[in-house]
Amino acid sequence: MKFAKDFLFGAASASYQVEGAWNEDGKGISNWDVFSKIPGKTFEGTNGDIAIDHYHRYKEDIKLMAEMGLESYRFSISWPRIIPNGVGEVNQKGIEFYNNIINECLSYGIVPFVTLYHWDMPQVLEEKGGWINKETIDAFLNYSEVCYKAFGDRVKHWITFNETVVFCGLGYLAGAHPPAIVGDLNKYFQATHNVFLAHAKSIELYKSLKQYGEIGITHVFSPAFSIDNKEENIIAAKHANEIDTNWYYDPILKGEYPKYVVDIIEQKGIKIDWTDEELQIIKRASDKNDFIGLNYYQPQRVMKNNMDEEVERNRENSTGAPGNPSFDGFYRTVKMNDKKYTKWGWEISPEAFLEGLRMLKGRYGDIKIYITENGLGDEDPIIEDEIVDIPRIKFIETHLKAVKNAIEEGINLKGYYAWSVIDLLSWLNGYKKQYGFIYVDHKNDLARKKKASFYWYKHIIETRGEDI
Numbered sequence: 001m002k003f004a005k006d007f008l009f010g011a012a013s014a015s016y017q018v019e020g021a022w023n024e025d026g027k028g029i030s031n032w033d034v035f036s037k038i039p040g041k042t043f044e045g046t047n048g049d050i051a052i053d054h055y056h057r058y059k060e061d062i063k064l065m066a067e068m069g070l071e072s073y074r075f076s077i078s079w080p081r082i083i084p085n086g087v088g089e090v091n092q093k094g095i096e097f098y099n100n101i102i103n104e105c106l107s108y109g110i111v112p113f114v115t116l117y118h119w120d121m122p123q124v125l126e127e128k129g130g131w132i133n134k135e136t137i138d139a140f141l142n143y144s145e146v147c148y149k150a151f152g153d154r155v156k157h158w159i160t161f162n163e164t165v166v167f168c169g170l171g172y173l174a175g176a177h178p179p180a181i182v183g184d185l186n187k188y189f190q191a192t193h194n195v196f197l198a199h200a201k202s203i204e205l206y207k208s209l210k211q212y213g214e215i216g217i218t219h220v221f222s223p224a225f226s227i228d229n230k231e232e233n234i235i236a237a238k239h240a241n242e243i244d245t246n247w248y249y250d251p252i253l254k255g256e257y258p259k260y261v262v263d264i265i266e267q268k269g270i271k272i273d274w275t276d277e278e279l280q281i282i283k284r285a286s287d288k289n290d291f292i293g294l295n296y297y298q299p300q301r302v303m304k305n306n307m308d309e310e311v312e313r314n315r316e317n318s319t320g321a322p323g324n325p326s327f328d329g330f331y332r333t334v335k336m337n338d339k340k341y342t343k344w345g346w347e348i349s350p351e352a353f354l355e356g357l358r359m360l361k362g363r364y365g366d367i368k369i370y371i372t373e374n375g376l377g378d379e380d381p382i383i384e385d386e387i388v389d390i391p392r393i394k395f396i397e398t399h400l401k402a403v404k405n406a407i408e409e410g411i412n413l414k415g416y417y418a419w420s421v422i423d424l425l426s427w428l429n430g431y432k433k434q435y436g437f438i439y440v441d442h443k444n445d446l447a448r449k450k451k452a453s454f455y456w457y458k459h460i461i462e463t464r465g466e467d468i
C-alpha cells in the first residue's frame, strides 16, 4: 500500500525551540525566557536566546525542507512576538516574520500547519496568574483572532494548543516548567479547564470568520496498559487512562468531562471554578473540531502503586516514563524487562501506538487524526563526518508502519509529522537530545548538515511509503 495523495508527510518544530532572537524586533519576554534562566531549571543552563537561530536562517531551513520533499511544516507562533504584552499592541515585525515563513513555505508548495500555543506565553500574563487567571482566556482569544486574520488567507490548518497535559502537569504539579509550581491539584485542574475553554472559544471564533480551513488541538497520546492480567493492575491502567487521556480528550471530542475523574476531583475536595455557561461553550464547540493532533512517543506501563513514598517527578518520568507514582498515588509506571527504551528511558513501542489508536477509535469514533509529533530523541552517531542516525530511521519506519496498519483498519489518519524537522532545543535536555533530520553544528556557527534520515525520509515521501 502507498499512502494516499492527500496524506501529508511533514515534520515539526516549535518557536521557542528554534527561533532564538528572543529580544529582537519588538518581541516581548516569554515565560520561558525567564524560567530557563533560573539556575538549575534546564540542562546545563541552556536556553532559547539563540536556539538554532531559525529567526535569521528560516530561508536556508525551509529550502532544506523543500529539498527533503517535505509536504507540510508544522511550526508554532510565539505569542509574545505577536503581542509583546499579551494584550494590546500588535508587533508588526512579528507579523512580518511569520508572513515570511508562511510565504517561503508556500513558494515551495509546503503546507504550513500552525500551532498557536506551544508553551511560550507572554511573561506579563504568566505574572498575572497564567492559565489560572480567566483573563488569559480572553487574551488568548484576542491573540488567536489576530493570527487568524493576519495569516488565515494562507494558513488552512490550525492547532490551538500543544500538549495541555504537559504544560499544566509540569507547570502545576511537577514544577519542571513555568510557573514551576509543585503539587497544586487545584491549580492543575483549573488550568486545564481554562485551556479547554480557551480552545472552545477560539475554534468558535475561527469558524465564525469563515476562512474554510481546519482547526483542532494537539494532545499527548500516551495510552496506558496494565503490565499483566492482575485485576488490581488492570484497574490501575484504567485509572491512568481516565486521568491522563480521557480528562484531556473528552472535553474536546465529547464536550464533557469524564465522570470518573470529576468524581475523584470532588472526593479530593478540589474546587474548579467552572460555570454552567463555560461548560456549555465547551459542549457546543466539541463538534466543531475538524481533527485531533496526537503526539505519540511512548505508552505507559502501569501497575497499582504499592510504594508509600512519592519520588521526584521530572520531565523524564512525569510523562509516563518508568519509575514514578501517579500524582494521586494510585498507580505507578514501570520499566519492563521485555521492552525497549531510548537512552532517556522512553519506551519504544509502535505496537502500543497501534493499540492506542484502536482504543481512541473505540471511544471517539471516526474523528480525523494527524500524528503531529513522533520521533526518537538520541545522541546521533557521527562517523567520518556523516550523521548516521540509523536508530531514528528504524524508529520512524516502524511507527509509520503502525500508521499504515491503522489506516488499513479504517482509522482516519491524514498525516504524519516527525519530531523534529531539524535538531533543536529540548526544553530540559538542551541540545544533547537530538530529534531532527537536519543536524545543527553548535561548534561551527550553527551550520546545517543533512543526516542519513534526511535522505531516507525524502525517499519515503517520494515513494509514498510504498516500501514500508
Ligand code: BG6
Pocket: 014, 017, 162, 163, 166, 295, 315, 373, 377, 419, 425, 426, 427, 428, 429, 433
Ligand atoms: C513534546 C513537545 O512533548 O515532546 C516538544 O511537544 C518536545 O516540544 C518533544 O521537544 C520532545 O521532548 P524532549 O523533552 O525529549 O525534548
